[in-house]
Structure formats: C-alpha cells, structure tokens
Amino acid sequence: MPVLTRLIPSPVVVDISRGALDDLAGLLADQRISTNGKLAFAISGGSGAALRERFAPLLPNASWYEVGGGTIDDAVELADAMKSSGRYDAVVGLGGGKIIDCAKYAAARIGLPLVAVATNLSHDGLCSPVATLDNDAGRGSYGVPNPIAVVIDLDVIREAPERYIRSGIGDVISNISAVKDWELGHEVRGEDIDGLAAAMARQAGEAILHHPGDVSDDGFLQVLAEGLVLTGISMSVAGDSRPASGACHEINHAFDLLYPRRAAPHGEQCGLGAAFATYLRGDKDTAKLMVEVLRRHELPVLPADIGFDPDEFVEAVAYAPQTRPGRYTILEHLDLSTDQIRDAYADYAQTIGS
Incomplete structure (x- = not known):
C-alpha cells in the first residue's frame, strides 16, 4: 500500500x-x-x-x-x-x-x-x-x-508595551471564529477545508482561551508565542489565510479602511470581531467565554472600549464583507441589513453586559 x-x-x-x-x-x-x-x-x-x-x-x-x-x-x-x-x-x-x-x-x-x-x-x-x-x-x-x-x-x-502583547491574544483567540467560518463555507458552498490547518489554528486559539495565566506569566507567554507561530504555519498548510481570517478579520479590515487614523491594534479589533461574529453564529456560550477571557486580558469587547460608538461599529460590520470579496463567513451567510446589524449589536451588548 x-x-x-x-x-x-x-x-x-x-x-x-x-x-x-x-x-x-x-x-x-x-x-x-x-x-x-x-x-x-x-x-x-x-x-x-x-x-x-x-x-x-x-x-x-x-x-x-x-x-x-x-x-x-x-x-x-x-x-x-x-x-x-x-x-x-x-x-x-x-x-x-x-x-x-x-x-x-x-x-x-x-x-x-x-x-x-x-x-x-x-x-x-x-x-x-x-x-x-x-x-x-x-x-x-x-x-x-x-x-x-x-x-x-x-x-x-517582556520589555515590549503590554498592549502589543495583549493584542496577540485577541488575534489567536479569533482563530476559533475564523475556523467556524471556514467550516460554514464548506457546509454551504462546498469549499475545500484542510483539516490539519483548521486543527492547528483552532487548537492555538483554544489553548489561549482556556489558559489561566496572563502576560506576567512566562508559561502563558510561551503558549501565546507558540500559538502565533502555529497560526502562521496553519496558513502555509492551507495555502490561504482562511484558518485565521474570517468575519473577525473582515470587521478588523473595515475598521482599518473606514477609520484609518483611529483604528486600534490589529489583534484588539480581531478579538472584538470574533466575539461578535460568534454571537451572530448563535453560539452564545462561546461568545460569553470569549468576552470573559478578553476582558480578563484587558482587551476590548465593545466598540466603546477602543473609542468607537455603536453606529460606527454597525457601519464597520456592514462594510466588512467588501474587504474580502469572495470570502464566505457568517456575515455573508446572514446578509444582514444595517438595521438588523444594529439590532444584533444591541442584543450582543445587552447579553455580555457593560
């Protein structure tokens, strides 16, 4: 054989x-x-x-x-x-x-x-x-x-500004949402999905999501650094950014394009985008866990946390699919109107609490 x-x-x-x-x-x-x-x-x-x-x-x-x-x-x-x-x-x-x-x-x-x-x-x-x-x-x-x-x-x-270490936490956690979007594209549109790449990206995210440490802990920094490396390799395995880039990154790119002078660090926006996308997907338990972990690491979970009001966030989510033409995520799947996004955000904000 x-x-x-x-x-x-x-x-x-x-x-x-x-x-x-x-x-x-x-x-x-x-x-x-x-x-x-x-x-x-x-x-x-x-x-x-x-x-x-x-x-x-x-x-x-x-x-x-x-x-x-x-x-x-x-x-x-x-x-x-x-x-x-x-x-x-x-x-x-x-x-x-x-x-x-x-x-x-x-x-x-x-x-x-x-x-x-x-x-x-x-x-x-x-x-x-x-x-x-x-x-x-x-x-x-x-x-x-x-x-x-x-x-x-x-x-x-350890000598780097803590904000730029925490940002990586949001980026790795967003893998969990990105892989879910990839699986959605596979189920709905028959997209090919690479199981190894998906596993590498998801496990990197899960390792951070369930790790009890923080950026003051060498063990946590080791896991975070390894997660970032594995995520990069997962994209090489897939030949595409799909394992680590779904609705979470579309929302991030929308912030960058619509508000270039006000955009927050990449990982902060991706973590916020992942929590909201996970909520849109109907997985409220995982969304709440993401929010809990992001807050513990002093990362944003509401647009106000990075200086945006709800209307600006709604505009970013509405614009997000245009940043990755052809990519299928929960945003393309639901195809929400601006009013529907506004209602969904209000529900999300109420559910996770201020």
Whole structure:
C-alpha cells in the first residue's frame, strides 16, 4: 500500500525561550543560514537601535537597515537598498510586526530567506506566509515565503508595551471564529477545508482561551508565542489565510479602511470581531467565554472600549464583507441589513453586559 504524505512549509528553527537572543549569532551560523555572517538586518529606528548595539560586534559582516514604517513603499525601498548594497545569505527582521512584514516582503523580492526575530507578540504575522503592508488603497496582504527561522526571546518580549502583547491574544483567540467560518463555507458552498490547518489554528486559539495565566506569566507567554507561530504555519498548510481570517478579520479590515487614523491594534479589533461574529453564529456560550477571557486580558469587547460608538461599529460590520470579496463567513451567510446589524449589536451588548 502506498504511503501518501505532504511536505509542510515551516521554519527549520523555532526558538521560543528566555534568553533566546543570547545565541542568535550561533544559531545563524550553526543552522547554515549564514556561515560567514553576511546578513542584512532590518530594524526599527527605536528599539532596533539598542539591539543593533548588542549584536553588531558579534556579527561584523552584517549590514543594518532602518525601516521607515509599515508601507509597501517602505518594503520596496528596503529591498532596493539591500539589493544595491551587496550579496547576503539571508535577511533578518528584528522587531515588531511592521518591521517583520517589511522584511518578509523585501526578502521575497530579492529572493533571500528570512529569519524573523520578534520583539513583541502583537499578531500572527511573525510566522505567516503573508506580509500586511499599508498602500495607497489602505492596506494590502502580500504572499511571501515562510520565515526560515523564528526566534522569540521571552525576556525581550517582556520589555515590549503590554498592549502589543495583549493584542496577540485577541488575534489567536479569533482563530476559533475564523475556523467556524471556514467550516460554514464548506457546509454551504462546498469549499475545500484542510483539516490539519483548521486543527492547528483552532487548537492555538483554544489553548489561549482556556489558559489561566496572563502576560506576567512566562508559561502563558510561551503558549501565546507558540500559538502565533502555529497560526502562521496553519496558513502555509492551507495555502490561504482562511484558518485565521474570517468575519473577525473582515470587521478588523473595515475598521482599518473606514477609520484609518483611529483604528486600534490589529489583534484588539480581531478579538472584538470574533466575539461578535460568534454571537451572530448563535453560539452564545462561546461568545460569553470569549468576552470573559478578553476582558480578563484587558482587551476590548465593545466598540466603546477602543473609542468607537455603536453606529460606527454597525457601519464597520456592514462594510466588512467588501474587504474580502469572495470570502464566505457568517456575515455573508446572514446578509444582514444595517438595521438588523444594529439590532444584533444591541442584543450582543445587552447579553455580555457593560
């Protein structure tokens, strides 16, 4: 009997631990990512400067590039600068989500592998095959290869603003709603669903939903970081963002597009979107549990928590399906009018309490 299998695109190294950065130089050489230290580091202008001071003496053959922001133009400028400055073995994205997304896009553009070194846990992009970058139309998602290695030093993560760690909690929990939307698309429209990708994304979300710890707890940070990495890999397994992006992310994207100057961090909006989408799906018990956990982690569960009034939230939900044409979620399935969304939100707010 033939044995059928598949290869899963994933990093060759995942190091999530306290002090993981202490051996970054050794990891890059020992894993044959770069035997001579010819590396292009992408860093921010803020916290990146301190990290450069720390690692530049250990990697004398590396070049350092400061990333201006999180736009497609920034990523193209980074790629052009790296390409014109010499030959490198790999690109190292050292920083938060914007830095890593720019580095992912730049590495893909010049055909080099990427090492993702995360300094916060704000969202699942650190290990996903997607770079999310601002563009003239708002914000776009660009397909890129997975990182060849992921390094997350929990000691460094602790130095990040807590809001950007809590944001990752909302992003991972939203997987639970996203997988439900994927299953809905399978049931109603016959969409293919990848059971392995769905399982990876859902279990990452469930692990956070039922974990008793918080961001002050190393054990919780470990589970959160692992959940973000698994979510990224689940998207590679599926060949699509479907395992981690449903109505929750449509609502998030609507906030970004309608209120670009007021939008909250990605994971905060996704967590709120997931709780509301779960309620729309009729699963009130899970919605209440999500709300309880989000509140425990000081994450928003009502639009007022991030500075929006109910009418603005209703507008975002009504607009949300336009952000992902062709994607089938509970929003497309119910096809609610604005008045129906307003009534549903009033019921949701009353059910979960203020």
